[in-house]
Amino acid sequence: MNIARRMLAAAIIAVACGLVSSVSHATSTTGTVAVTATTVASVSLTFVSDGSGIALGNSGTSAASVAFGSVQAYGGAVPPGVTKTLNGTTSWSLSTPIDVVVQVANQTSSNYTLTAGLQTADTTNTWQLGGTSLTTTAATLTSTGTYGSTPYTFMLTIPLTEAAGAISNTINFTATAN
């Protein structure tokens, strides 16, 4: 009996020690997550429908499209935001503003240079952006562009002598941070 009591006493002491030990060390743990990243400077060029212009396909992206639909020099209708002009007896033009949005990230740059060129040569029609005629050689639209949204008037001039039919081309833009 004495031995049993003594063993019980020892067990109680042991448990007490365990409790004391538990209290003596913090019941907490820690962990860490080290995070690394290397940021690289970048420039964004997107096209957005102008409030006064034609509705762009894929507005807000860097690959937008403009569809004038079926149009004619005399009579007919043009899409909202498109202006049609008759240039005497030689040609007629369709014009619309397009917003070009250029943003810069993680680079010290006060302005940008914007160039544009036709993807495919067109010796019949005249393609203009902001008054600059476009060819397959990139032309500088501005060398001091202000970051943000800038409207450019796009104009397509079609000779009255040209046969009716589809006209299509792509304008390639490049924005470079200065």
Add this chain to the structure above:
Amino acid sequence: MHRFLLLACALVFCCCCASAQDELTLVMQIDSDPSGIVVSGSGTETASISFGSVRAFGGTVPSGVTESLGVNSWTLNTLIDVKVSKGTLDVLDELSTSYTLTAQLETADTINTWKWNSLTLSTTAATVTATGVYNSTPSYSFNLTVPFSESAGSIANTIEMTATAN
């Protein structure tokens, strides 16, 4: 004589018990989330993630990372799992039914924004949860937001987490 012997045995047992508790108390384990970035050191309490070379516009991000653009900044987001277990021999921990998890940055960062489950981190510990469930593996959303105006270069910091038994 017998009393001294019993006391000695009890003390030896206490020491062994205490030693075991030191190893078997709360344990934190940081894991890769199936939908998140690969965590280096996954399964341990000392993990790391590397977003590599990233940019606001264009480029690519590692698998399990999403990038979003804001008006003046861009954000990298991923998921990381944190599991907290308790020791089986620790009396107090055994009585605990939940834990509190706090997180903080090791180094102050006044340029970038670091978020852990929408909680903006600073060098002061903030409570991520006060009701953490033991042995579960909740995923935490980690966001790093970089201003456009920041110069390109290296970004590094360490998120320190502490789990405390309630």
